[in-house]
Amino acid sequence: MTLPDFDIAYGRLLAALRARPDLPDALMIGIHSGGYWLAQKLHADLGLTTPLGALNVAFYRDDFDRIGLHPQTAPTQIPVPTDKRVVWLVDDVLNTGRTLRGAMNELFDYGRPDAIRLAVLLDRGGRELPVAPDASGGTIELPSHQHIKLQRNDAGNLSLTLEDRS
Numbered sequence: 001m002t003l004p005d006f007d008i009a010y011g012r013l014l015a016a017l018r019a020r021p022d023l024p025d026a027l028m029i030g031i032h033s034g035g036y037w038l039a040q041k042l043h044a045d046l047g048l049t050t051p052l053g054a055l056n057v058a059f060y061r062d063d064f065d066r067i068g069l070h071p072q073t074a075p076t077q078i079p080v081p082t083d084k085r086v087v088w089l090v091d092d093v094l095n096t097g098r099t100l101r102g103a104m105n106e107l108f109d110y111g112r113p114d115a116i117r118l119a120v121l122l123d124r125g126g127r128e129l130p131v132a133p134d135a136s137g138g139t140i141e142l143p144s145h146q147h148i149k150l151q152r153n154d155a156g157n158l159s160l161t162l163e164d165r166s
């Protein structure tokens with residue numbers, strides 16, 4: 001199985017977001033780490049004026065006692081009140097939906113948004129919770145041992161890779 005090129009999937013996601021009337025006034029929040037890198041690029045390309053937020057869902061995951069804490073330590077940052085706003089969560093890959101459940105739990109500690117929407121670069125199916133994207137750059141079916149990874153190089157360029165995990 002070959003992965004779609006990052007630029008092609010990104011272009012599709014950008015076009016889907018440009019078509020959303022609720023986006024210009026929304027608060028965009030990226031989920032560390034891949035989702036935040038993606039959100040930084042989208043936030044700039046869409047010219048959003050509300051500052052970008054970030055969520056670190058490590059403590060809100062339902063499996064952190066089993067897999068341990070994620071090695072990244074970047075903090076959650078919610079730059080403006082979430083009350084009475086539309087929040088667009090951004091993540092690189094949507095799979096079981098468990099990261100998104102953690103993200104929404106954490107978000108509700110900060111207030112009550114009018115709505116929460118979801119933008120993902122790739123939806124690989126395999127859902128274990130009732131979560132669906134409102135905008136996506138594409139879908140892909142993969143065997144369960146394969147893992148999609150969003151990489152960022154020293155120049156800040158993003159790319160997609162596939163890892164085998166046994």
Ligand SMILES: O=P(O)(O)OC[C@H]1O[C@H](OP(=O)(O)OP(=O)(O)O)[C@H](O)[C@@H]1O
Nearest residue numbers: 032033034091093094095096097098099
């Ligand atoms: O729908 P799910 O099954 O929860 O999977 C999706 C999550 O998995 C990856 O995060 P990971 O914890 O691997 O961190 P990363 O962003 O640093 O790669 C990805 O960035 C999503 O956040």
Ligand SMILES: O=c1cc[nH]c(=O)[nH]1
Nearest residue numbers: 093095146147148149
């Ligand atoms: O393939 C996958 C599945 C979950 N999370 C990822 O980042 N990639």
